[in-house]
Amino acid sequence: MVSTTTAPFAEVASSNATLRAFLHGLPGVDRVGADARAAMLGTRSIKTTAKAQAIDLAISMVDLTTLEGADTPGKVRAMCAKAAHPDPTDPSVPRVAAVCVYPDLVATAVRALDGSGVKVASVATAFPSGRSSLEVKVADTALAVAAGAAEIDMVIDRGAFLSGDYLKVFEEITAIKAACGDAHLKVILETGELATYDNVRRASWLAMLAGADFIKTSTGKVQPAATLPVTLIMLEAVRDFRLRTGRVIGVKPAGGIRTTKDAIKYLVLVNETAGADWLNPDLFRLGASTLLNDLLMQRQKMATGRYAGPDYFTLD
């Protein structure tokens, strides 16, 4: 099961004890210091050409998401249309990175987005709680992959993590990774339930060691969802992981990112923490729904000089 583990850390997951020793040997995180750093970066003033660049970059990084019990094929098709052409009146607007749906709606999304370049991501593994057997989680994943999902957003077993059973979490991730086949695996840490920044750092490393292609903050179903400091810590983790292994892991904050201003703060965070290498949709995503229209409104404001109104943007 440890075959996907990165070479320098081959022995780390040989037992729960070694895994625990490794994760608890990572440097701690001082919450106040991390909060202060994130807040300071939040004061960066991104204007004019930089803002225009940032808005288009942010649009191209959006994982346009609908994860409701009330989701229907119609709702998903409408969202897919929006994903491929966020502003039908302006072809210069880039498409978003992906749409993110439940497994049973993957096929609908795949059909709707055929040829658009927008990827289809599916949540899996008994999303959002993750409270089921490994067999069910693997089956859930396989279903989504079979339906054509290019990306799988799995949730970790927070109960196992918080009870110290790191090996269980690790083995679940490796099992899901195996079930993903060619699909990219995003591992949702659900940082709002991990409670401490130390745990966020440990969970980030655990997921990366187990073979995650992306680490993702949240399901969106738990508060707090994505925050700047939590994303800062995850960006530090991917930065350090590359330094030590050469492997490059992506980061996806999700939930609660609603405004262009917020999105740009995340881009600044990426730029000044992990570095500019991460500033592309292959390595950074914004899991969001309402954010897209705000980005479009800001984009139009920059183009026309007028403040935009919501009635001029579609609500799909």
Place this chain on the structure above:
Amino acid sequence: MFEYAPAPESREIVDIKPSYGLFIGGEWVDSLGEDHHKTINPASEEVLAEVAWATEADVDRAVQAARKAFATWSALPGSERAKYIFRIARIIQERSRELAVLETLDNGKPIRESRDVDLPLVAAHFFYYAGWADKLGYAGFGADPRPLGVAGQVIPWNFPLLMLAWKIAPALACGNTVVLKPAETTPLTALAFAEICRQADLPPGVVNIVTGAGETGAALVNHPGVDKVAFTGSTEVGRMIARSVAGTRKKLTLELGGKAANIVFEDAALDQAVEGIVNGIFFNQGHVCCAGSRLLVQESVADEVLDALKRRLSTLRLGDPMDKNTDIGAINSAAQLAKIRELSEAGVSEGAERWSPACPIPDRGFWFPPTVFTGVAQSHRIAREEIFGPVLSVLTFRTPAEAVEKANNTPYGLSAGVWTEKGSRILWMADRLRAGVVWANTFNRFDPTSPFGGFKESGYGREGGRHGLEAYLAV
């Protein structure tokens, strides 16, 4: 690449007059002398205004005005004095953007710092001490502690308005009147403060501002009509002042230099420690008396910390202080730049290894790139002398006892930093570090409620908090 476009703060908000007189007895008056000097923007060398350098006779007028005002000001009920000071605090809040711009233009510090650090602290300081004015009897200095009289205050150029606040707010709250001399390179916010005193209807003579250089300061400190001398600046000048008030009855407080050790243990929260190192020495271009100018890092993590530090320093943005994204602004003056250069060259010639990130330097103005010296020995000048610039000396240690020994091995004792996740070690270190402020897992934090000041040659007396009242009361 994600290049941030220029995001300059507008300077339209400030109205700088071509020339300024002295603020004495509530009025703008011309100096009795002819000595006028230009104050410049250190980021561009553009002339901002001309100010008078007050003569002994000017200082005498100011002290007399303060003496005259003292009788009524000290007799006011504390609650009335409080309201004036609250009023000042509010006006500062209302005009904080303007004052931040003015500070940045005159000082060269990044607008982000003057806006987010200096000005909020200035307003908070006045707000805090305003509240003390009618509660002095509860401060632990007797039931009815009396003010000293006229305070002569001389402040430095690194935090011009903040140092003014640290001096004037407690002095006024305690019932003293003041004559304050700002630094010759940064007079403009003090002169703006004079206008604020007028807007607040502060009685004439309670605050007097005399601009000038060392001679004006000496005239103020040595004036026999001054009851209290408060100085923030270099240890060298502090020593001269201590000598000059010998044998007088003047009460003296000094806040002087430092060479703080910022101590990073192997079990520290390293990302925050790196931020703390950066904030410790590169905040305000290192023009900070309590700057963490000596990094003491445990040998076992020295390489890791230095790599992370260098990586982080490569993201620092040096340039136009008025740009909201600038992290490192201009060095305050040509003289200070020369001093930083001289000590840095001494570092190289004594054998330390110098490193700076790739960092374009503007053509005009006074600039020095963030600089790290490794391989520094305790005996090197850069490990002993206060550089007062963006220059970090890195030393290593093996054990906590060695860290304490090296940290304390200096005539200074203003501040220190400790980074470790182990609580008992923090307290053990804090107990042994001979420094007036110990920042554990943080650095360069300030608050009006928290006393600040040094051990040994870093000066005496405390500013801030209940402790800060003592300097302005007859106790």
Place this chain on the structure above:
Amino acid sequence: MSERLAVRKTYKLFIGGAFPRSESGRSYAVTSSKGDFLANAAKGSRKDARDAVAAARKAFPGWSSATPYNRGQILYRVAEMLEGRRAQFVAEVVDADGVTAKKAGELVDAAVDRLVWYAGWSDKIGAIRGGANPVAGPYFNLSTVEPMGVVAVVAPPAGPLLGLVSVIAPLIVTGNTCVVVASERAPLPSITLAEVLATSDLPGGVVNILTGSAGEIAPWLAGHMDVNGIDLTGADADLAVRCEELAAENLKRVLRPAQETVDWLADPGMDRMTAFLETKTVWHPIGV
């Protein structure tokens, strides 16, 4: 029967817990207030001052890190020992000051009571002068008081016992160590006090007492770069100015002589303790 010839006491210096003669070999005649010869006291030199500073510095780490409770107990022990030698001190004060035995008794009693008073301060001054500061941010912020280090003292010329106790006790109760230049005119009670200190569990070097000329010794202490503070209570105006100027060299904390004569019987307040305390403020973030 011829009257028994008294065995006289030799008055030496008190440095590092021992009683050496002055390294200079000098002594000077001490007379009573009436002019009668009392004894030859050691005339301390600059080198004695240097040795005394070294002894005080050596004693500082141990004494400053002793628990306040322990320091309070030791000061109380000094008071007990002083009380036990009451008669001897009364006699010395009568000789030195020319006061009546009744008055001398009051002064000795006051000295004992002063020690007891300061003994009780050892574990209270920190609570009165320190505490948590309510900063506007997620930080625990605590100010504590700490002893400064080595403090030189020019003891008051008058009040050879009560004055002396009143300047030493506030220094050592907070954890400082000191080098005291005794009253030049009336040094003998200071050396007898040293004998009390030497037998009171007070570690050697915490208090060092030099007899001799304040005008000669004090400037060396004022200029000494390993002395952190100087109490000029007993210095005359000229000496005080000279010492204060010298003290500026390493920015010693200076306690200047009072403008009026000090009433040693009055409530001393906290000033003599706080004059030689440093406030240290420690910040730490609050977060999970």
